[in-house]
Amino acid sequence: MLWPFELHRSYHRRNDIHARFGGQQQGGISTPADAPGIFIFTGHGAGHVGYQDVFEADGSFRYTGQGQLGDMRMISGNRAIRDHVQNGKDLLLFQQTKKGGPVRFEGLYVCGGWEIEPQPDMNGQPRQAIVFTLVPQSGLTIEAQDLATEAPTDLPLAELRKRALKAAITANEANPRVALANVRARSKAVRDYVLARAAGVCEACRNPAPFLTAAGQPYLEAHHIHKLSDGGPDQPASVAAVCPNCHRRAHFGEDQITLNNELLERVRRIEK
Numbered sequence: 001m002l003w004p005f006e007l008h009r010s011y012h013r014r015n016d017i018h019a020r021f022g023g024q025q026q027g028g029i030s031t032p033a034d035a036p037g038i039f040i041f042t043g044h045g046a047g048h049v050g051y052q053d054v055f056e057a058d059g060s061f062r063y064t065g066q067g068q069l070g071d072m073r074m075i076s077g078n079r080a081i082r083d084h085v086q087n088g089k090d091l092l093l094f095q096q097t098k099k100g101g102p103v104r105f106e107g108l109y110v111c112g113g114w115e116i117e118p119q120p121d122m123n124g125q126p127r128q129a130i131v132f133t134l135v136p137q138s139g140l141t142i143e144a145q146d147l148a149t150e151a152p153t154d155l156p157l158a159e160l161r162k163r164a165l166k167a168a169i170t171a172n173e174a175n176p177r178v179a180l181a182n183v184r185a186r187s188k189a190v191r192d193y194v195l196a197r198a199a200g201v202c203e204a205c206r207n208p209a210p211f212l213t214a215a216g217q218p219y220l221e222a223h224h225i226h227k228l229s230d231g232g233p234d235q236p237a238s239v240a241a242v243c244p245n246c247h248r249r250a251h252f253g254e255d256q257i258t259l260n261n262e263l264l265e266r267v268r269r270i271e272k
């Protein structure tokens with residue numbers, strides 16, 4: 001599934017997002033039943049209480065959850081954000097700068113965790129708010145140089161799989177720094193497992209990895225079949241270890257849809 005939204009481009013919320021994908025047209029968190037994503041809106045006029053939402057220097061985004069009066073609870077939209085990886089849903093962040101104006105696409109995010117924080121509600125009454133730490137998915141891509149220098153993991157495949165499955169389950173309550181570290185560790189757990197699962201053979205073309213890294217490992221890359229950008233925690237059944245050629249092809253080839261569908265079927269079969 002490729003989202004038709006370009007980074008930092010503006011869209012009409014109702015016509016471009018909800019008319020195509022469904023989901024609630026009001027409020028900060030929109031959870032369409034039949035689309036593989038959750039739309040979150042921030043900014044003045046987005047019909048969202050989170051006026052304390054803020055982009056941090058490390059690239060993460062603090063997002064106040066749903067609930068206009070009283071303490072926020074981990075239900076509906078808030079729960080959807082917490083469990084989005086487990087449910088195979090992307091998080092798409094849009095920012096509205098003007099009431100009634102267009103919304104700007106800020107990219108795909110991963111929920112790293114959340115904190116409970118005192119914030120006033122709509123009536124100015126003190127209450128406990130849920131504030132999520134959202135991490136840009138693009139920042140979680142593990143680059144070739146990391147793979148080349150990293151010492152190989154010597155854990156058995158079954159243990160790596162256990163870690164990868166756990167990493168795909170859910171985010172925890174944690175402060176932003178820990179949330180960021182957690183999401184990186186979860187991302188790495190998935191990557192380590194799929195590379196071990198492939199055992200040096202590309203899961204797309206079935207050829208051996210084209211070269212060994214300086215650390216002596218067969219060089220393959222983790223491709224997130226459903227995602228626009230690789231990286232982030234994900235279900236191991238949605239991630240494949242592929243050679244660099246197949247990887248470019250899966251993103252840019254004219255046959256990318258067929259290739260990704262075949263890959264998905266193969267990986268799902270392996271994971272069964």
Ligand SMILES: [Zn+2]
Pocket residue numbers: 202203204205206207242243244245246247
């Ligand atoms: Zn290949």
Ligand SMILES: [Zn+2]
Pocket residue numbers: 222223224229230247250251
């Ligand atoms: Zn990829």
